[in-house]
Amino acid sequence: MLIGPQGIEPQTNRIQAIQNIKPPANVSELRSFLGVCNYSRQFIENYSDIARPLTALLKKDCPFVWTDTQQNAMNELKRYLCTAPCLAYPDPQKEFYLDAGFSSHCLSAGLYQRHDQDRRVVAYASKTLLPPECKYSDCEKALLCTVWAIQRFSNYIGAQKVIIETCHQPVTFFNSQRICDGVVTNARIATWLMALQGRNVEARYAQNYKSALGIGLAACQSCSDDTPTVIVQAETPPDLPLTCHRYFEESVCQGMPTAYVDGCSYNHEGILKAGAGVLWLNDRPCPPQHFKLGPQSSQYAEVAAILITLQIASAHNIRDLLICTDSNYARLSFTCHLPNWKQNGFKTANNKPVKHQHLFQICDDLTSKHNMIIYWKKVKGHSKQPGTDKDLNDQTDALAKAGALHGELWSPPTHPPTPNVAAITCSKRT
Secondary structure (H helix, E strand, O other): OEEEEEEOOOHOOOOOOOOOOOOOOOOOHHHHHHHHHHOHHHOOOOOHHHHHHHHHHHHOOOOOOOOHHHHHHHHHHHHHOOOOOOOOOOOOOOOOOEEEEOOEEEEEEEEEEEEEEEEEEEEEEEOOOOHHHHOOOOOHHHHHHHHHHHOOHHHHOOOOOOOEEEEEEEHHHHHHHHHHOOOOOHHHHHHHHHOOOOOOEEEEEEOOOOOOHHHHHOOOOOOOOOOOOOOOOOOOOOOOOOOOOOOOOOHHHHOOOEEEEEEEEEOOOEEEEEEEEEEEEHHHOOOEEEEEOOOOOHHHHHHHHOOOOHHHHHOOOOOOOEEEEHHHHHHHHHHHHHHHHHHHHOEEEOEOOOOOHHHHHHHHHHHHHHHOOEEEEOOOOOOOOOHHHHHHHHHHHHHHHHHHHEEEEOOOOOOOOOOOOHHOOOOOOO
16 A cells, blocks of 8 residues: 555555456455455445345355356456545544434445545445344434444544434433433433443434445445445435435424324223324314224324324325424334334334234325325423413324214225225314
8 A cells, every 4th residue: 555645545566466357266265356346345335235146155155156236246356446445534523423223134324424525535434233132122223323423533532522323212322411420210321321431422313314334334235244344435326215204393393383292091980981182283184084994903003193194184185293292102113113113014023023013004005106205393282381382292192082072983994005084074063
């Protein structure tokens, strides 16, 4: 390698020698080629993913069969080495920014710095999750990925400040006062936090933020390499599709049709009764609604109230909708877990069927069919702090309780959904 004032770059004569290497005829020649490439791997982005078809031939009991897949991988490695950039040095006077992403069994991260309007990547790395770690929840994986990335890049970061840009709200737990007070009940998370003691870390949560670097690295599902690779310039992130379920943004949701929803379930004279209530802000598009759901759980009632709201919205051609709820179960199910459930055939991480799967599928069909974008706002349940959200949420709670006792009986439509909207929109005001 050549180390100069502009940075680090590969030797030209070495690159020319690699270009002249012919396709290997056996495992020994393949090992020689990969050994030469490994020496310059810090110049190749996503090296482990590109070389995966080649390294697969090195496994025990794997027959050596050279196909177009292996030849294309070899050509890609040669091409990347020919166009290898001059590696830039990290600037100790500038703050570091961290992008971190995770998939079902892979962690990935990128470390970069801002130079005027340019984002210059300093290093990136990826790691395969251990079998027990694959069973972690998405919240725990997000925290694990961030802690691992900071430790992995510790040689670059030193004592500098690290700003974490993330769309995973649990990562903002690093800013929580509970950490300063030492109030962390989860032993696993407490262990991770102890590893970051003494570091200057700030987590910035951006709603609907999509990290092209983190997503691209996490896409390398089978990567087993844990060696960081340094590059100079990050490519312009492509436009990524946004999910139809998004977090509340005041500037975006101002003037949007708004529904307060609630569900309840309790024993009344020894009989389990459940109800759902929907309160539309300013009675737009219809007055308050309440329904009887029969002997169901409170979680069922919360999701049923959302389904009723989506039925009403679709009947009135509402495409952008703000739903306010005090149920973390319902809100996080749609914003965090629903995409994974759909990929896994509506099964949880423990391979168990998702509860109330039928309701979630109908809700998903409605939003997809009518191209709806749902914004979710968390309101505190039974809050003592006065305000508009408290008043409207209390009214919705009263609607749900009234519906459980003497509301109109509601049952979910069949799948695919064929909702009887007329019965919903004509319900009497409480």
